[in-house]
Amino acid sequence: GAGVSQSPSNKVTEKGKDVELRCDPISGHTALYWYRQSLGQGLEFLIYFQGNSAPDKSGLPSDRFSAERTGGSVSTLTIQRTQQEDSAVYLCASSLGTRSEAFFGQGTRLTVV
Amino acid sequence: KQEVTQIPAALSVPEGENLVLNCSFTDSAIYNLQWFRQDPGKGLTSLLLIQSSQREQTSGRLNASLDKSSGRSTLYIAASQPGDSATYLCAVSGNTPLVFGKGTRLSVIA
Numbered sequence: 686g687a688g689v690s691q692s693p694s695n696k697v698t699e700k701g702k703d704v705e706l707r708c709d710p711i712s713g714h715t716a717l718y719w720y721r722q723s724l725g726q727g728l729e730f731l732i733y734f735q736g737n738s739a740p741d742k743s744g745l746p747s748d749r750f751s752a753e754r755t756g757g758s759v760s761t762l763t764i765q766r767t768q769q770e771d772s773a774v775y776l777c778a779s780s781l782g783t784r785s786e787a788f789f790g791q792g793t794r795l796t797v798v
Numbered sequence: 799k800q801e802v803t804q805i806p807a808a809l810s811v812p813e814g815e816n817l818v819l820n821c822s823f824t825d826s827a828i829y830n831l832q833w834f835r836q837d838p839g840k841g842l843t844s845l846l847l848i849q850s851s852q853r854e855q856t857s858g859r860l861n862a863s864l865d866k867s868s869g870r871s872t873l874y875i876a877a878s879q880p881g882d883s884a885t886y887l888c889a890v891s892g893n894t895p896l897v898f899g900k901g902t903r904l905s906v907i908a
Contacts, residue, residue: 689841718895727900728887741895776841783891784829784849789842 687711689790691777697796698767706762706793710779717760718778718787719752728776734760735783767797800825802890804899811878812907819873819902821888826866828892833862833873836885836901845886846873878906 690709719731730744754760780787834842846862861874885901
């Protein structure tokens with residue numbers, strides 16, 4: 686596709702449920718990032734994938750959060766047993782590599798009720 | 799640990815003014831610095847990318863400079879327009895993935 690695509694654009698879930706957020710990066714981009722942006726806050730790094738290297742998971746806030754990237758392309762961020770504090774916009778970005786321009790998707794707005 | 803600071807946090811200017819947004823970072827070992835724009839409820843739009851070996855980049859009315867040794871970057875916007883109203887974010891890439899500042903919220907008043 687022409688840009689980074691994220692789905693769904695909005696997700697409302699009940700506390701305690703699991704959710705999956707999807708990111709389709711730009712074709713050919715080997716680097717993929719996930720960030721979280723809470724209301725009125727800056728971007729919080731979650732996880733980074735680069736090619737076939739082990740992902741940098743240093744930003745994941747708890748073991749309820751996990752992410753995978755299948756075939757070096759599509760990535761899924763999974764949040765288990767969601768809590769109200771997980772409510773935020775989850776943003777995905779991709780780039781040709783660490784030293785290249787990063788492009789962001791429109792984000793998934795997650796609301797936990 | 800890399801930290802990125804943006805000053806001011808918010809800025810309001812009349813249409814037509816030239817303005818400067820500031821970004822500073824603590825670790826000068828960076829690959830590049832990128833400026834983004836974020837409109838309310840939207841994702842981030844890339845404005846300019848400056849590689850660590852470069853001093854500045856220009857795109858239309860935007861000019862970004864980089865002084866890696868002092869850990870500073872500026873985004874200059876010429877002849878501001880109401881459509882420039884948005885939050886501007888800078889981010890650095892280095893040994894850690896993109897680290898963001900908290901942004902400057904710009905309002906251009908017609």
